Amino acid sequence: MKLATLCYIRKNGRTLMLHRVKKRDDVHEGKWNGLGGKFEPGESPEECVIREVREESGLRIRSPRLKGVLTFPLFSKGEDWYVFVFTASSFSGRLTDSDEGDLAWIKDADLLKLNLWPGDRVFLPLLKRRGHFSGKFSYRGGRLAGYRVEKY
Numbered sequence: 001m002k003l004a005t006l007c008y009i010r011k012n013g014r015t016l017m018l019h020r021v022k023k024r025d026d027v028h029e030g031k032w033n034g035l036g037g038k039f040e041p042g043e044s045p046e047e048c049v050i051r052e053v054r055e056e057s058g059l060r061i062r063s064p065r066l067k068g069v070l071t072f073p074l075f076s077k078g079e080d081w082y083v084f085v086f087t088a089s090s091f092s093g094r095l096t097d098s099d100e101g102d103l104a105w106i107k108d109a110d111l112l113k114l115n116l117w118p119g120d121r122v123f124l125p126l127l128k129r130r131g132h133f134s135g136k137f138s139y140r141g142g143r144l145a146g147y148r149v150e151k152y
Contacts, residue, residue: 002079005036005049007064007086008127009057014105017114018056021101027076032106032114036083045084053088057103058096061088068123068133075139087127118144126151 009016018035020028037052039045046064053061064086072081095103106114112121119137126133126149135149 002076002081003039003048004081004083005039005045005052005086006034006070006083007036007049007053007061007088008034008124009053009059009061009088009091010108011089011105013108015108015111016057016059016095017104017106017111018098018100019102019104022098023100026100028117030115032116033120034085036086045086049084049086053091054093056098056100057093059091059093062090062092064088066132067127068135070119070123071134071136073136073138085123085127119147122147122149 016035017032019032020026021030035053035056036049037056039048043051045066049064050061053059065088066084067087068085070083070085072083075081111124119135123133123135129151132152133149135147137147138145
């Protein structure tokens with residue numbers, strides 16, 4: 001089982017996205033994702049997302065808002081992944097280069113036009129609504145085999 005975070009940083013109608021094109025053997029190669037990554041021992045979801053955003057972008061987010069939890073059964077290397085999804089609009093610092101890919105501010109209206117995981121097209125619109133969500137996304141061979149989303 002893997003625990004991870006994802007953060008969608010928003011400012012002036014744009015969202016900071018990471019085009020995963022630099023890391024070898026990356027399960028996300030060529031996809032656009034939010035920022036985030038795996039927990040380190042003892043971290044809370046908030047501590048993890050703040051650290052991961054800083055490491056991947058140089059930005060220091062404040063007050064990340066938990067929007068949902070995603071479950072990916074047997075996603076990578078036969079392991080279940082549980083991902084805490086956050087948004088953030090308050091941050092400081094300057095963008096730096098990322099070891100994982102290229103960072104870009106994408107117009108919110110253009111997000112769903114990017115090369116995303118199919119399940120991302122389902123949950124990304126939920127980031128704008130009030131409340132929380134929980135989603136379970138099953139992939140086989142990189143293809144979305146099924147999903148279920150609950151909105152709260």
